[in-house]
Amino acid sequence: MRKITQKPEVLAPAGTLEKLKTAIIYGADAVFIGGNQYGLRSRAGNFTYDEMREGVEFAKKYNAKVYVAANMVTHEGDTEGAGEFFQTLRDIGISAVIVSDPALIEICATEAPGLPIHLSTQASATNYETLNFWHTEGLERVVLAREVSMEEIKEIRQKTDVEIEAFIHGAMCISYSGRCTLSNHMADRDANRGGCSQSCRWKYGLFEMPFPDERNSVLGGDPEEDFSMSAVDMSMIRHIPDLVENGIDSLKIEGRMKSIHYVSTVSNVYRQAIDAYCNDPDNYEFKQEWEDELWKVAQRELSVGFYYGTPTEDEQLFGKRRKIPAYAFIGQVLAYDEETGIATIQQRNLFSIGDEIEFYGPGFTHLHQTVEALWDEDGNPIDRAPNAMMTVKMKVDAPVKPFDMMRKRK
Amino acid sequence: MIELITTAESVDQAKLLVSAGVDTLYIGEEQFGLRLPIAFSQDELQEITAFAHAHQKRVCVAVNALMHNDMIEKVVPYLAFLQTVGVDSITVGDPGVIHLMKKHDITIPYVYDAQTLVTSARQVNFWAKRGAVGAVLAREIPFEELKAIGSQVTVPVEVLVYGATCIHHSKRPLLENYFNFTKETVPSEDLYISEPKKPDTHYSIFEDSHGTHVFATNDLNLLPHLASLVEAGITQWKLDGIFTRGNNFVEIVRLFIEAKRALAGDGWTTALQESLNERVIALHPKERTLDTGFFLKDPNNVK
Numbered sequence: 001m002r003k004i005t006q007k008p009e010v011l012a013p014a015g016t017l018e019k020l021k022t023a024i025i026y027g028a029d030a031v032f033i034g035g036n037q038y039g040l041r042s043r044a045g046n047f048t049y050d051e052m053r054e055g056v057e058f059a060k061k062y063n064a065k066v067y068v069a070a071n072m073v074t075h076e077g078d079t080e081g082a083g084e085f086f087q088t089l090r091d092i093g094i095s096a097v098i099v100s101d102p103a104l105i106e107i108c109a110t111e112a113p114g115l116p117i118h119l120s121t122q123a124s125a126t127n128y129e130t131l132n133f134w135h136t137e138g139l140e141r142v143v144l145a146r147e148v149s150m151e152e153i154k155e156i157r158q159k160t161d162v163e164i165e166a167f168i169h170g171a172m173c174i175s176y177s178g179r180c181t182l183s184n185h186m187a188d189r190d191a192n193r194g195g196c197s198q199s200c201r202w203k204y205g206l207f208e209m210p211f212p213d214e215r216n217s218v219l220g221g222d223p224e225e226d227f228s229m230s231a232v233d234m235s236m237i238r239h240i241p242d243l244v245e246n247g248i249d250s251l252k253i254e255g256r257m258k259s260i261h262y263v264s265t266v267s268n269v270y271r272q273a274i275d276a277y278c279n280d281p282d283n284y285e286f287k288q289e290w291e292d293e294l295w296k297v298a299q300r301e302l303s304v305g306f307y308y309g310t311p312t313e314d315e316q317l318f319g320k321r322r323k324i325p326a327y328a329f330i331g332q333v334l335a336y337d338e339e340t341g342i343a344t345i346q347q348r349n350l351f352s353i354g355d356e357i358e359f360y361g362p363g364f365t366h367l368h369q370t371v372e373a374l375w376d377e378d379g380n381p382i383d384r385a386p387n388a389m390m391t392v393k394m395k396v397d398a399p400v401k402p403f404d405m406m407r408k409r410k
Numbered sequence: 411m412i413e414l415i416t417t418a419e420s421v422d423q424a425k426l427l428v429s430a431g432v433d434t435l436y437i438g439e440e441q442f443g444l445r446l447p448i449a450f451s452q453d454e455l456q457e458i459t460a461f462a463h464a465h466q467k468r469v470c471v472a473v474n475a476l477m478h479n480d481m482i483e484k485v486v487p488y489l490a491f492l493q494t495v496g497v498d499s500i501t502v503g504d505p506g507v508i509h510l511m512k513k514h515d516i517t518i519p520y521v522y523d524a525q526t527l528v529t530s531a532r533q534v535n536f537w538a539k540r541g542a543v544g545a546v547l548a549r550e551i552p553f554e555e556l557k558a559i560g561s562q563v564t565v566p567v568e569v570l571v572y573g574a575t576c577i578h579h580s581k582r583p584l585l586e587n588y589f590n591f592t593k594e595t596v597p598s599e600d601l602y603i604s605e606p607k608k609p610d611t612h613y614s615i616f617e618d619s620h621g622t623h624v625f626a627t628n629d630l631n632l633l634p635h636l637a638s639l640v641e642a643g644i645t646q647w648k649l650d651g652i653f654t655r656g657n658n659f660v661e662i663v664r665l666f667i668e669a670k671r672a673l674a675g676d677g678w679t680t681a682l683q684e685s686l687n688e689r690v691i692a693l694h695p696k697e698r699t700l701d702t703g704f705f706l707k708d709p710n711n712v713k
């Protein structure tokens with residue numbers, strides 16, 4: 001039986017230490033995080049050095065890697081302290097930094113030798129010679145532009161030795177990354193320094209003349225449908241064989257700002273699918289339940305970006321949307337007592353007796369059940385768990401384990 | 411030492427511009443150059459280059475597209491052609507091209523032009539160490555930063571002093587997708603988008619084989635600030651005529667040539683600057699508006 005031993009890495013986003021741990025427990029081989037500086041998510045989810053240390057230590061136990069995104073496009077003055085920053089990351093044991101700015105690349109390479117550099121998608125690498133250029137510069141890996149097709153990846157793989165990383169899941173920036181300053185011009189926020197205001201998702205008027213008093217709208221027949229550049233999200237779950245067979249080294253999930261519910265669910269699904277394929281590629285079958293699971297944390301419809309052709313109107317967010325089943329993340333299992341069948345749960349959202357809930361855990365385990373009995377921390381019976389982060393006990397029908405999550409349909 | 415670099419929309423206009431005193435023509439063809447007023451054929455490129463050289467002027471050819479595999483193959487013969495024609499420089503925005511030039515021993519001097527991604531002196535110097543003879547700066551750099559860049563770069567840097575600013579490049583056919591959704595054909599007129607709740611804004615938008623391009627609501631005019639640029643040591647000035655057609659563009663270029671001459675001597679006065687500026691404004695297309703872009707912005711207010 002054929003077996004694939006060189007599995008691609010599942011690379012998950014981790015906006016916080018908790019998400020880092022969750023992603024790894026749910027099967028991610030590596031996570032990417034942000035430092036307090038030089039990243040593109042200036043407004044949320046960045047790690048202090050101490051948190052990085054703890055994250056790296058945790059990851060080591062699972063043989064997982066931690067990358068730090070430092071993918072800002074710097075202006076004068078922004079690189080101050082960058083050398084020290086990279087040295088500290090290297091000494092903490094960060095496995096690589098994700099960079100696009102050549103100034104930062106140079107600083108990292110000269111001042112923190114030994115810290116591998118990955119070229120960020122912000123640099124829009126779209127052909128094999130570009131990858132060869134960066135390989136010659138000493139970079140370990142290149143994250144491909146989202147505009148590269150599967151056919152092109154196949155050829156790139158044949159014509160370069162540098163590691164390849166590609167986005168497989170999540171929300172998409174619709175510009176050639178880095179080549180959009182809508183946000184700078186419309187909101188005085190620098191998209192390439194973490195300030196993107198998502199202007200591409202706004203609703204625009206569309207006209208054949210520039211000034212209000214003389215122009216006619218050329219918006220299409222439906223006045224309800226404004227012009228927008230907003231795209232649906234990506235999911236490559238149906239194309240795992242292509243991703244593996246074309247030799248992509250790392251499969252990236254977008255979403256450092258996303259919830260623990262998202263990170264655990266998406267990591268879990270891709271871990272399953274990739275293991276299933278690699279263990280027995282010739283008898284592999286796509287499982288609908290994987291996609292159904294991804295839908296539970298989806299924010300928009302899902303598509304395959306540029307992998308199999310240029311995105312059409314179906315991959316833009318126009319018109320009536322498919323109804324996405326909305327699930328709420330309601331809790332996380334802290335402990336389980338086998339003798340009593342009682343789980344200790346940390347509440348994350350309101351739930352009550354009578355609710356139909358679903359447990360899911362690493363290894364794609366699932367348990368559906370109705371909440372029948374609940375107690376507070378002191379053992380007093382309660383009929384609902386209203387307080388954020390409160391600890392409750394609950395009777396469950398089958399064993400659960402720490403780090404299992406609970407969700408319910410909204 | 412001020413160098414005026416301009417686009418051209420026809421062979422005739424290119425010749426007019428050279429005769430008027432432009433230092434460098436910035437031209438190219440469709441496949442490898444981005445957002446040019448017109449795509450020239452190889453014969454035309456040859457003709458323009460010969461004419462410019464006969465007048466001791468230079469030609470820079472746009473090879474600044476983001477290339478996919480198919481294009482990166484085709485760019486080599488194109489570069490070889492440009493080398494034979496003897497163009498003076500090219501712009502390059504894809505490091506793959508730099509890699510290939512080295513591999514194939516193509517020695518045309520190149521100016522690094524990755525649009526929005528060139529924002530600091532250290533980046534420019536990075537490319538200079540890899541052979542770039544210059545770089546085109548992003549449009550989103552306030553004067554305070556331009557000064558800092560000008561004092562640290564090891565090769566000259568170019569800024570836009572007149573014309574439209576591209577602020578978004580998507581590979582998606584965003585207009586076609588929209589009109590496919592509404593089941594209509596893409597109108598043939600020039601199109602503009604306006605921001606939600608800001609009806610006065612008018613961002614130009616169009617599609618070509620490279621995808622969709624969106625431009626700033628105002629075109630740039632730095633005529634009143636040319637002396638500051640000289641002071642900052644930034645003296646490669648581009649005028650882009652993609653939306654300023656015909657004779658008006660040539661006339662505007664002439665005004666900048668006059669400014670250049672005055673700045674090079676000691677004829678630059680407030681009165682001259684004001685009069686030239688008024689004439690630029692008068693010649694600028696009525697359907698477009700002008701401002702100074704990021705030039706006067708406080709760097710601390712754009713983060």
Ligand code: SF4
Nearest residue numbers: 173175180196199200
């Ligand atoms: S506005 Fe949209 S296209 Fe532009 S950088 Fe932000 S996400 Fe990307």
